[in-house]
Amino acid sequence: MNTNIFVQNGIKSEHKAWALVALLVPALLMGAAIYNLNTMPTINAVKSSDSPVAKIAPVTPVPVLPDMAALEQAVFAEFIEAGFLKTRHQKIKVKPGATLSNLLEKAGIDRREAARAIAVLSGTYNLRQLRAGQILNLTLEETGAASNKKNASFHLVGLTTKPDVTRTIFLERTHDGQFSARELVMDLERGLTRASGAIEASLYVDGLGAGASDAVISSFAQLFAYSVDFQRGIRPGDRFDMVYEDFRDERGASIKSGNLIFAMLAPRGKARAYYRFETPDGEVGYYNEDGQSAKRFLMKTPVKGARISSGFGRRRHPVLGYTRAHKGTDFAAVRGTPILAAGNGVVERSSRYGSYGNYIRIRHANGYKTAYAHLSGYGRNIKKGRRVTQGQIIGYVGATGRVTGAHLHYEVLKNNRQVNPMTVKVPTGRKLKAAELKLFAIEKARIDALIETARPGGMASRTLATAG
Numbered sequence: 001m002n003t004n005i006f007v008q009n010g011i012k013s014e015h016k017a018w019a020l021v022a023l024l025v026p027a028l029l030m031g032a033a034i035y036n037l038n039t040m041p042t043i044n045a046v047k048s049s050d051s052p053v054a055k056i057a058p059v060t061p062v063p064v065l066p067d068m069a070a071l072e073q074a075v076f077a078e079f080i081e082a083g084f085l086k087t088r089h090q091k092i093k094v095k096p097g098a099t100l101s102n103l104l105e106k107a108g109i110d111r112r113e114a115a116r117a118i119a120v121l122s123g124t125y126n127l128r129q130l131r132a133g134q135i136l137n138l139t140l141e142e143t144g145a146a147s148n149k150k151n152a153s154f155h156l157v158g159l160t161t162k163p164d165v166t167r168t169i170f171l172e173r174t175h176d177g178q179f180s181a182r183e184l185v186m187d188l189e190r191g192l193t194r195a196s197g198a199i200e201a202s203l204y205v206d207g208l209g210a211g212a213s214d215a216v217i218s219s220f221a222q223l224f225a226y227s228v229d230f231q232r233g234i235r236p237g238d239r240f241d242m243v244y245e246d247f248r249d250e251r252g253a254s255i256k257s258g259n260l261i262f263a264m265l266a267p268r269g270k271a272r273a274y275y276r277f278e279t280p281d282g283e284v285g286y287y288n289e290d291g292q293s294a295k296r297f298l299m300k301t302p303v304k305g306a307r308i309s310s311g312f313g314r315r316r317h318p319v320l321g322y323t324r325a326h327k328g329t330d331f332a333a334v335r336g337t338p339i340l341a342a343g344n345g346v347v348e349r350s351s352r353y354g355s356y357g358n359y360i361r362i363r364h365a366n367g368y369k370t371a372y373a374h375l376s377g378y379g380r381n382i383k384k385g386r387r388v389t390q391g392q393i394i395g396y397v398g399a400t401g402r403v404t405g406a407h408l409h410y411e412v413l414k415n416n417r418q419v420n421p422m423t424v425k426v427p428t429g430r431k432l433k434a435a436e437l438k439l440f441a442i443e444k445a446r447i448d449a450l451i452e453t454a455r456p457g458g459m460a461s462r463t464l465a466t467a468g
């Protein structure tokens with residue numbers, strides 16, 4: 001009898017527990033509870049002979065709790081239904097000349113809300129740095145207003161953008177409806193990488209193959225453009241060596257490249273090496289071991305030459321390629337390749353000129369002039385009478401005038417007579433003086449030692465070209 005009473009009590013207290021639960025949980029969960037109750041093991045399952053039940057103190061059975069996770073999910077799902085399902089993500093590419101304010105308004109955000117967001121964002125990120133092509137990731141939430149497309153129909157919930165590969169800007173809406181902005185900067189470690197090899201296809205192709213980035217190859221080509229004719233001066237098998245800073249993430253992967261600190265090229269087997277050096281007057285340049293700058297009075301390759309596929313396999317010109325009528329030098333390059341001022345000077349002509357097509361002529365010091373023909377277009381502000389500096393973009397490769405294909409026709413004139421640009425002896429650039437030379441020797445020794453520690457190019461993941 002005692003046993004029976006105990007069991008009865010137990011059932012009664014369980015009933016109480018279930019009643020309590022039923023009050024708390026939604027109808028669906030209550031249904032489940034009732035089902036549980038009906039399927040509970042029967043009292044008969046406990047036999048009095050199996051255990052000395054009388055000696056056991058009465059224990060209040062633990063009430064079956066509702067499944068909190070399921071409950072939470074049910075409530076949260078409703079919340080999601082109410083708000084988050086109406087959010088959407090939009091990717092916007094910044095167009096040239098566009099302002100963030102236009103872009104947000106176009107995305108359906110109220111002008112005043114956009115202004116508030118911009119005010120907060122500009123405290124963290126200088127919006128003048130927003131450039132064409134930059135991607136903005138927007139998180140938007142429907143306002144619930146009539147979806148009249150002319151009216152603002154979204155609230156801005158979040159915005160992220162990457163001004164460069166190492167930085168991410170976040171704008172978020174906080175609980176109280178305000179905006180907050182922050183910047184995340186990737187921690188990078190500076191290292192040195194060495195990309196070397198032999199030119200078989202072109203400096204560009206083989207440089208990439210050795211692990212150098214586009215930017216590194218470009219500055220390397222620029223350095224040698226003063227003294228090397230990339231069209232005809234390179235032969236298959238000519239060696240190159242580039243040592244440059246690169247910035248690595250915590251896994252050691254190259255994120256971006258820095259300065260070129262050492263450059264060696266052996267056109268036609270004859271090695272020329274240059275070291276990066278900043279003179280006490282603050283000018284950064286590249287010098288050979290004698291302290292002679294890589295720069296010349298005029299450039300031998302006045303075109304962004306990294307992609308010039310050199311003269312391999314091209315028809316060999318008799319006597320360096322110049323017939324009597326052809327008083328210049330041609331550089332084959334794709335249409336639109338930037339053309340650089342070979343030296344400092346003043347633009348003497350910038351207009352169409354007969355069979356030369358679009359034509360620029362620059363007057364330099366010491367009776368020298370340079371001329372550029374067949375251009376597809378002129379650089380910004382390149383007009384007669386304008387000063388230009390060496391290396392400045394003055395125009396773009398094209399095929400105007402009497403030509404068979406896109407190329408740059410380049411002439412050097414001395415006292416108004418064409419001379420051979422490839423053999424003319426033009427003044428050289430800066431030569432380090434005794435005191436500078438001492439400092440340079442120290443820097444050169446430091447770089448020489450560093451080169452030994454450089455990581456071979458192409459070991460880590462490809463250097464990312466530009467930010468998204």
Ligand SMILES: [Zn+2]
Nearest residue numbers: 328329330409
């Ligand atoms: Zn020509």
